[in-house]
Amino acid sequence: MRLPAAKSIRLSGLVKRYDRTQVLHGVDLDVRAGEFMSMLGPSGSGKTTILKIIAGFEAPDSGMVTIGDRDMVGVAPEHRNIGVVFQNYSLFPHMSVAGNIGFPLRMRGMPKARQRTRIEQALELVALPGYGNRMPNQLSGGQQQRVAIARAIVFEPDILLMDEPLGALDRRLREDMQMEIKALHERLGITIVYVTHDQEEALSMSDRIAVFNRGRVEQTGTPREVYRQPATLFVADFLGDSLHVSAAVQDDRIEVADVVAILQRPPAGHSGRVRLLWRCDEIEIAEPVARPAVSGGRITMPATVLSVAYAGTALRLKVQLASGEIGTVAAPEGGRAETGGRIGLRLDLARATILPDTARRGGSD
Amino acid sequence: MIPIVVLLLAPSLVILPLSVSQRQVLAWPPRGFTLDWYFSLFASGRWWDSAIHSVEVAAASTVIAVLLGVPAGVTLGLRSFRFKDVVLAIAVVPLVIPTVVLAIGMYKVYVWLGLYDLLGLAAAHAMIGVPLVVVTTMSAARQLDPVLILASRSLGAGPIRTFFLVILPGVRSGVISGAFFAFASSWDEVIIANFLSSPTYRTIPVQMWAQINQHVDPTVAALASVLFILSMAMMAGLAMASRRAR
Amino acid sequence: MGSRFFQAIGVWPLLAALAILFFLPAAVIIANSVTEPPGAGLSNFRRVLADPTFFRFAMNTVKIAIIVSIFTGVIGYFYAYAMYRAGPALRAFLLTCALLPLWTSLLVRSFAWSVILRDTGIVNWLLISAGVVDHPIGMMRTLFAVTIGMIQILLPFTILPAYTSMRRFDSNLIAAARSLGASPRRAFWQVFFPSTQVGLAAGLVLVFVLSLGYYITPVLLGGPSDQPVAVLITAQITSQLDWGAAGAMSAIVTAAVLLMLAVGWNALKKIFLV
Numbered sequence: 001m002r003l004p005a006a007k008s009i010r011l012s013g014l015v016k017r018y019d020r021t022q023v024l025h026g027v028d029l030d031v032r033a034g035e036f037m038s039m040l041g042p043s044g045s046g047k048t049t050i051l052k053i054i055a056g057f058e059a060p061d062s063g064m065v066t067i068g069d070r071d072m073v074g075v076a077p078e079h080r081n082i083g084v085v086f087q088n089y090s091l092f093p094h095m096s097v098a099g100n101i102g103f104p105l106r107m108r109g110m111p112k113a114r115q116r117t118r119i120e121q122a123l124e125l126v127a128l129p130g131y132g133n134r135m136p137n138q139l140s141g142g143q144q145q146r147v148a149i150a151r152a153i154v155f156e157p158d159i160l161l162m163d164e165p166l167g168a169l170d171r172r173l174r175e176d177m178q179m180e181i182k183a184l185h186e187r188l189g190i191t192i193v194y195v196t197h198d199q200e201e202a203l204s205m206s207d208r209i210a211v212f213n214r215g216r217v218e219q220t221g222t223p224r225e226v227y228r229q230p231a232t233l234f235v236a237d238f239l240g241d242s243l244h245v246s247a248a249v250q251d252d253r254i255e256v257a258d259v260v261a262i263l264q265r266p267p268a269g270h271s272g273r274v275r276l277l278w279r280c281d282e283i284e285i286a287e288p289v290a291r292p293a294v295s296g297g298r299i300t301m302p303a304t305v306l307s308v309a310y311a312g313t314a315l316r317l318k319v320q321l322a323s324g325e326i327g328t329v330a331a332p333e334g335g336r337a338e339t340g341g342r343i344g345l346r347l348d349l350a351r352a353t354i355l356p357d358t359a360r361r362g363g364s365d
Numbered sequence: 366m367i368p369i370v371v372l373l374l375a376p377s378l379v380i381l382p383l384s385v386s387q388r389q390v391l392a393w394p395p396r397g398f399t400l401d402w403y404f405s406l407f408a409s410g411r412w413w414d415s416a417i418h419s420v421e422v423a424a425a426s427t428v429i430a431v432l433l434g435v436p437a438g439v440t441l442g443l444r445s446f447r448f449k450d451v452v453l454a455i456a457v458v459p460l461v462i463p464t465v466v467l468a469i470g471m472y473k474v475y476v477w478l479g480l481y482d483l484l485g486l487a488a489a490h491a492m493i494g495v496p497l498v499v500v501t502t503m504s505a506a507r508q509l510d511p512v513l514i515l516a517s518r519s520l521g522a523g524p525i526r527t528f529f530l531v532i533l534p535g536v537r538s539g540v541i542s543g544a545f546f547a548f549a550s551s552w553d554e555v556i557i558a559n560f561l562s563s564p565t566y567r568t569i570p571v572q573m574w575a576q577i578n579q580h581v582d583p584t585v586a587a588l589a590s591v592l593f594i595l596s597m598a599m600m601a602g603l604a605m606a607s608r609r610a611r
Numbered sequence: 612m613g614s615r616f617f618q619a620i621g622v623w624p625l626l627a628a629l630a631i632l633f634f635l636p637a638a639v640i641i642a643n644s645v646t647e648p649p650g651a652g653l654s655n656f657r658r659v660l661a662d663p664t665f666f667r668f669a670m671n672t673v674k675i676a677i678i679v680s681i682f683t684g685v686i687g688y689f690y691a692y693a694m695y696r697a698g699p700a701l702r703a704f705l706l707t708c709a710l711l712p713l714w715t716s717l718l719v720r721s722f723a724w725s726v727i728l729r730d731t732g733i734v735n736w737l738l739i740s741a742g743v744v745d746h747p748i749g750m751m752r753t754l755f756a757v758t759i760g761m762i763q764i765l766l767p768f769t770i771l772p773a774y775t776s777m778r779r780f781d782s783n784l785i786a787a788a789r790s791l792g793a794s795p796r797r798a799f800w801q802v803f804f805p806s807t808q809v810g811l812a813a814g815l816v817l818v819f820v821l822s823l824g825y826y827i828t829p830v831l832l833g834g835p836s837d838q839p840v841a842v843l844i845t846a847q848i849t850s851q852l853d854w855g856a857a858g859a860m861s862a863i864v865t866a867a868v869l870l871m872l873a874v875g876w877n878a879l880k881k882i883f884l885v
Contacts, residue, residue: 057515077518084519090512094534103530107521151520366705369690372763373708376723377715379733383726392731433625440621452622453884454876459633461817461868463824465841466861469848470636478631492633495625500883507885553716556826570718577722577831586726589719596714 006034006191007068007158009054014063016049016215023049024060025215031159031193036185038194038202041212042238047195050212051161054193056080067158078107083152087164089144091136097123097147098132104155122150125184142173149184159191166201178205199239203227211235228279233355236277241316243327243345244277245301246357254349256299257292257323261349264297273357280316280330282351285337286344292322297349305341319345377593384586391586402587412588415572421483422558422568423551426490430547433491434498435540439532441499442506443514460496468560475561482566489557494547501546505539506532538610545603549596641865643858655859665843665860672839672864675754675829676822679761684815686762687769691810694770695777706774713767721831724760725751728832752834760828765821769814772882776810813882816875820868840864 009031016024024046031037039047052058054065056077065072072080091100098119105115123129126146136144145165152160162181166174182205185192196202202209203223210220211234219231230236233244247256249270252263256276292301303319306326310316315331329345331337379393384402386395406412440446441453459467467489475485513535517527533540555570562571569592576585644655659665694705712720727733730747738744750756780803788798826841840860847857872879 052515055515055519057518076523077515078521078523080519081521082519084516086512086516088510088512090510090516092513092517092531092534094537103517103522104520107526155521366690366693369686369766370705370708372759373712373766375727376720376763377711379727380719380723390731391726391729393733393736429628433628436621437625440619444618444621446619449619452619452626453880454872455629456622456625457884458869458872459629461820461824461872462637463826463841463861463864463868465824465826465844466640466865467633467637469844469857469861470638470640471632472636473639474636475632488632492629495629499625503884549714553718555718570716573718573722574827577718585722589716589722592716592719596716597711600710600714 006189008033008035009159009191009193010064010066011050011054012064012066014050014053014060014065016046016053016058016060023215024063026063027215027217029210029217029220031191034189034191036182036192036194036205036207038196038206038209039212040196040199040202040209040238042197044214045212046215047212048163051084051163051193051195054159055082055084055161081155081158083155083157083160085145085148085152085160085162085165087167089136089141089148089168091144091147091151093136095136096132097128097134097136097139100136100147101132101151101154104151108155118154122154125153125187126150127180141169142177145169145177146180149181153184153188153190157190159193162192162194164195164197167196167198174201181205203239211238213238229353230277230355233275233277233358236353236355241280241328241330242277243280243283243319243325243329243347244275244355245321245325245327245347246323247274247276248272249274249354257301257321259292259294259299261294261297261299263349265350270354270356275355275357276347276349276352277355278347278352280328282348283329284346284348285317285329285331285335286346288342289344299347299349300344301347303343303345305337305339305343307339308337317343319343321345380586380589380593384583384590386583389582391581391583402583403591406584406587406591409584411572412569415567415569418483418562418566419552419568419570422486422490423548425483425487426494426551427544427548429487429491430494430498431540431544434495434543434547435502435533435536437495438499438502438539438543439506439528439536442503442536443509443511443532456499457496459492464493464554464556468557471557472560481561482563485561486551486558486566486568489561490551490554491547493554493557494550497546497550498540498543501539501543502536503539505536509535538607541606541610542603545599545606549599637865640858641862643854644862645858647855647858651855655855656862659856659859659863665840667836668838668840668843669863671837672823672841675757675761675825675837675839676819678758679765679822680815680819682758682762683765683769683818684811687766687814688773688811690766690770691773691777694774709767709770709774712763717764718827720764721760721828724756724763724828725831728756728759751832752837754833754837756832757829757837760832761822761825764828765818768817768821769811772814772817773807773810775882776807776813780806809878809881812875812878816871816879820871820875823864823868823871 011027011029014024014027015022027046027050039050041047049058053060056072056075092103095103101119101122102115105118110118119132120129123131126149128143128146128150131143136147139147166177169177178201194205206223208220208222209226211218211226213234219226219235226235227239230239236242236244245256247254249272254261254263286300289300289302292299301321303321306318306320308315308317314333315335315337317329317331317337318326319329320326337343382395383391383393385398385400387397387399388395437456441449441456471489475481475489480488509532513531514527517531522530553570555574558568558571559574562568573585573588645651645653690705690709694702697705728750730749730751734750735747739747784802784806785798788802789795793801824841825839829837829839830842841864844857844860847853847860
């Protein structure tokens with residue numbers, strides 16, 4: 001089973017408000033044909049609203065939705081030919097597995113015999129051959145979600161939308177299903193828009209990620225780009241642990257914690273107050289120092305360990321700098337760090353991401 | 366607890382033994398055993414006629430109540446719209462307005478509309494039964510996952526097919542219990558029926574009411590026992606039907 | 612999805628039917644209070660409110676409603692609590708006992724009470740057999756007969772809402788209260804009762820409102836001095852042909868019912884309409 005031709009999605013200027021709260025502030029997003037695009041963000045960031053607008057469950061107050069080259073404004077959901085997989089499976093409880101998967105085929109008036117073949121093909125695709133006569137309540141959560149996926153692709157939709165489809169599953173099963181969905185994507189070549197608030201899931205599955213915050217797209221990019229080169233502090237914080245410090249930039253001079261260093265590559269477009277950010281695995285732990293010191297493009301800073309957490313393969317240290325700034329640093333297992341201890345942090349200026357110094361913008365509401 | 370249980374069950378438990386007593390009056394303790402009162406009850410064409418009328422009225426009013434109440438209950442349970450609370454209050458008010466007030470009002474208006482006997486009773490009882498259908502359907506609809514409706518739409522079913530293929534099966538248990546309640550409330554109703562029926566179209570409660578007020582003999586106890594057993598059957602029927610619907 | 616106009620299309624047929632077949636009759640009878648005889652204005656209300664007969668019947672109605680509400684409230688809450696605490700088998704039995712009266716015809720039950728309470732009924736037989744009394748005590752055609760009949764008939768309406776609110780109660784809260792040092796009695800009164808009193812309130816409102824309109828039971832079990840307004844209204848129509856007075860009385864009773872319904876609306880909504 002290979003779908004005819006994957007379609008692209010273009011969202012432009014989407015605005016949506018419910019009563020007095022504006023949930024989307026002019027969202028633009030392009031999803032290429034055949035791409036696996038994740039929409040990542042905290043709850044209330046607008047990602048699910050976008051999904052509902054693409055599916056046609058909600059109408060935007062203004063803005064355009066184009067799928068392939070078809071303008072979708074005013075098209076009812078049943079005429080959009082879009083597959084949707086929901087968080088809580090949403091199988092029709094009074095229909096068998098085959099009844100559920102056959103539902104979209106029945107709606108399209110497909111002859112019974114062809115329906116049967118297609119249902120069986122779809123069941124094989126999600127590794128549930130022969131399950132057609134079961135009722136949904138006889139299946140485990142993982143099996144129900146596979147049936148829901150089969151139901152959403154059996155009618156060869158133009159695109160597939162998935163709304164936190166693995167949110168209700170436990171961790172182990174979730175990881176297996178991530179692999180399967182990824183494999184399915186490669187096999188079918190279908191365009192997938194995948195909504196999640198789990199950054200690891202987005203990083204491991206997607207071709208590209210759009211990070212949402214408060215009804216806006218903060219950054220769009222490959223998993224590597226959004227993780228290593230976050231465009232904003234929000235994206236940096238949402239995608240993983242890091243340490244960021246306040247700094248002042250002028251041309252190639254940078255002033256951090258009362259010491260001045262020279263940057264090898266002057267930052268384009270930044271001057272004045274900025275924040276320098278390192279991912280927690282980009283920081284080296286050194287011997288304690290009395291005061292900040294610069295040598296060879298690296299700054300060593302004194303810090304106090306606030307807490308130590310064991311994270312499986314490494315330790316996660318919560319540290320506080322003399323300036324009061326708090327961040328997270330990864331340390332090898334078996335290190336000497338202990339709560340209340342003093343350590344030095346060696347920060348490589350060449351690896352720092354320079355971000356505008358905005359007030360921290362939170363996400364949840 | 367035992368006194369309360371006795372209080373709850375007393376009327377049902379006392380009437381059965383008296384209906385098979387050989388005494389000519391309804392006096393305790395019962396004496397002997399006879400089914401004569403049942404024979405005379407079932408031999409009476411009058412009671413059979415009224416039984417048929419009762420079934421006709423209850424069935425017709427239940428059908429009307431379901432046709433009106435299910436779409437309303439589904440809408441109230443799933444949609445939000447302006448004045449929803451007002452609509453809800455309007456829909457349940459027939460349950461509590463004193464039947465006497467209604468009965469005389471209906472007597473005036475229905476005669477003018479040409480509604481009496483079967484038509485009039487069915488219409489009137491449907492108004493009393495419809496709130497029960499609305500309430501049970503609405504609470505079933507509230508428990509329906511609204512995402513199922515979105516799923517159905519995204520899979521290609523329009524609003525009408527979604528209603529019949531997804532929503533209606535989803536609220537089935539509520540509709541069934543509402544229909545049973547509506548049937549029972551019509552089956553039991555005396556006052557409106559008394560006003561709206563001609564002497565040739567009496568329902569069982571009307572007939573029984575007349576009988577009690579004229580001449581009580583153990584035949585009435587036999588009838589009361591039959592009605593009691595029928596209500597138990599209805600209660601059991603609902604329990605079975607709703608178990609199957611689930 | 613769909614235009615706003617059609618959002619509530621499902622309630623339209625119901626509203627149309629209710630308007631013609633329910634509200635029009637109710638409105639017509641109430642309108643009689645100011646149109647019968649023509650040009651009556653508020654004279655019917657003045658007449659009815661000044662009428663000692665109406666006052667007596669109205670007092671009966673309120674008296675019966677209050678007594679019945681108090682007893683069904685206390686007994687119903689207690690019964691619901693017993694159901695809540697009982698094991699599954701006993702609970703099923705108690706639930707069936709509570710539901711059975713609801714399904715049994717009101718007429719049959721009122722009639723059965725007349726058989727139970729009459730001089731040759733089971734209660735007098737038991738009292739005489741036990742030697743408590745020599746002669747039957749007259750219970751029929753008394754206020755006692757009316758209230759006990761109505762209490763039995765209306766008891767399910769307090770048991771079921773109270774039980775509904777108890778089933779929704781999170782039993783961990785009692786454990787939490789106990790762990791914080793509350794005695795079982797204090798845990799009940801300070802945690803359990805406040806969280807379940809909405810069920811009690813809903814039941815009380817329902818019973819009070821329903822008893823205001825009771826007709827069958829008082830007629831069968833009560834004496835001439837125990838009759839409620841509902842009986843007086845029918846008498847105005849069937850023997851006096853005084854539609855104006857009947858309309859005024861109907862208006863007063865209906866207003867009382869709607870007022871009580873408005874008072875208890877939130878509690879009723881929480882219990883029955885969720």
